[in-house]
Amino acid sequence: MDAAALFSTWLGFGLAGVGALAFAEKFVPIVPSYVLLMLLGTTAMDGTALALLVIVTVAGSVGGALAWYGFGRAVGGARVARLVARFGKYVFLRPELYQRLTDAYRNNHFWVTLFGQTVPVARVYLALPAGVLRLDLLAFTVATALGALIWNMPFLSLGYMLRSSGHDVTVVGFWTAIALIAAETLILVVVRVCRSRVMQRRALVADRG
Template sequence: METSSAIATFLSFGLPGIGCLAVVEKFVPLFPSYVLLMLLGLTVADGPALATTIMATTAGSVIGAIGWYGLGRALGSQRIEALVARYGRYVFLRPSLYGQLTNAYRGNHFWVTLVGQTLPTVRIYLALPAGVLGLKPVAFVAATSIGTVIWNMPFLSLGYALRGTSHDPVSVGFWVVVALVTMEAAIILGFRFYRRSIRPPCGT
């Protein structure tokens, strides 16, 4: 009930409130973001409001990611790792996950950031190691913005489309997440297989 009241309070401020709600979601992951996005979609009025809601939530999410990025850049590797080891479990960020996110940046920084914004949990905390590693801010913001739109738009649109129907938006959103993650995993595996297939044999 308290969470619902808080969401209602944010919504009462219109688009600025929706943007602030998206910022808060990046720092206080009380429930999956797809749930929030679909609930927001259910509240969107007819007309151009859906597009403006997508823009507001994208802006809020990007601001939240910049906050994590700035925190990582300001505190540095040692202090961030110490904080994650001590407090990370309280916000679903265990040291093993942080290590995996950091190691992911051994590849293309832009694409890692973009794809990371479309993966549950990863999309919240990937900006932290990005800041620690000092990724280029402009490229980071651009990739985060594109990935956030790719994540936000389907769930807001689904919530919008489900208005007045008997479908449960939470269960629908869950299966959409499963489909998105499965598709991304298939693309990544296919790309790795392709790279291995074109790699010249040793000794040639």
């Protein structure tokens, strides 16, 4: 069964199938989430159906994140680190990435979780170190839901608008991916430059002191 047939099969279950796809995307990130969301958006026939898609996909995303959170909390940091080192490469989660995600929680937990849902790879696995670190569950759930809403709604809406436009969703998905990568790269460069300047200023202050 090819990907298109599998997608159609899940859609045959209605909103339950949509929710299952959003949940599974947190564990099998083979198809980029923004492409999946745009494809789902093309199935909406009106504004009400689009709103339901937003709600269900957010619920599925939160469910997947809570599953990762629960796994990390139950297994513990040492065993999770060993599992990532052994099997992470098969699911695009290398130890270096896992460590960066863990280190990100040295800052504000709520905002890291929220904005992490808008970063393609981080949005899948950020919940794992959150569970290991035993972050507040309510705050984590709320932040994940808001972040998923910010991420899901635009792509579902784009797919809905493309439904009758005649544009190829795959082509639009490709250029969307390019734009996201470019934006992320720019953000990383800006963050590194700002961090470098802060470190230089601190060094100067320390020298003067």
